Amino acid sequence: MRKFLPAAMLLCSTAIAGAEELKVCVEGAYPPMSMMNEKGEIVGMDIDLTNALCAEIGASCALVKTDWDAMIPSLMEGKCDAIIASMSITPERAQIVAFTEKYLQSPNMFIGRADAGMTDTAEGLAGKRVGVQRGTVANDFMAGEFPDVELGLYGSEEEIYLDLAAGRIDAAFVDAGTGEIAFLKTPAGEGFAYFGAPHIEEKYFGKGAGIALRPGEDDLRVRLNGAIQAIRANGKYAEINNKYFTTDQYGG
Structure with a gap:
């Protein structure tokens, strides 16, 4: 993660007048x-969750569209x-961010x-x-x-799917949820399928996906942890997920 590219800012739909502003890096x-x-708006499950979490902690959030490497x-x-x-x-990322x-x-x-018979x-x-x-x-897993x-x-999974459909690569190793929605269930994904077992080994994949903060932002981390649990409990997470x-x- 060395490349540093310009970022464009877009306002979230959950802006709260006079509230604390939370700038959130998202990929798009x-x-x-x-x-x-x-x-030209950024949408998706991460974005809906961002809005829900900002609302839960009473913050006005702004999306900062940022390339993954940056x-x-x-x-x-x-x-x-x-x-x-x-x-x-x-562990590697946790040495840099909280x-x-x-x-x-x-x-x-x-x-x-x-029909390729790959394993x-x-x-x-x-x-x-x-x-x-x-x-x-x-x-990291593949290496x-x-x-x-x-x-x-590749810089994004979208680029991977373009080359996979065009035959420039033989296979892709991607997130199972996004791969199904973004590729396999689209016309470009016809004739393709998952193969092998799901991989979630903690050595490579850690303990799930979290919100990354700068070290020392303990109050914000506690508030966001509480917000994650709150939207799980009140049904908002399920509503967005579904x-x-x-x-x-x-x-699990």
Whole structure:
């Protein structure tokens, strides 16, 4: 995460007059968690959760559209106050940022041609080129568990799906929830399917995705933890989840 790119700010729909403003880094290129609609607005489950959490703590939130590689640098340089971008809680990231408790946890899986006969083993992926989003825990998993497999590194999962459909890569290793919605259930995904087992190994994928904050923001972290539990308890989380998925993305 070294690249530092310009960020555009968009107001959340939950602005509260006179309230504390919370600037939130979001991606806008990770459907259905975070994506751009036809009006140029950032929408998705991460965005709806951001709005709900800001409302719960009584804050006015502003979205800061940020490329994935620039997320943590933007947070640390004060361009945003929090990252809500399905960022996995890992020991490496926890050395730099402070995480809330998890707010979702979805496994990663491989996608390939349904008739290709690939398996999620070294033998099954031998000679194959696998697409993965760079700088992610999926990237770490592939590098650690499949060091001899050729990787295609991409800036977003959307770019991976374009090359997978075009045959420029043989398989993709992506979030299972977003892969289903953003690719497999679209016309471009016809003839493709998941293969192998779901992967959620803590060594690579941490303990789920949390909200990243600057170290020392203990009051904000406590308030956001309380807000996560509140929207789980009052049904708001389920309402948002069910707009995008048929399964609970919070995990166990």
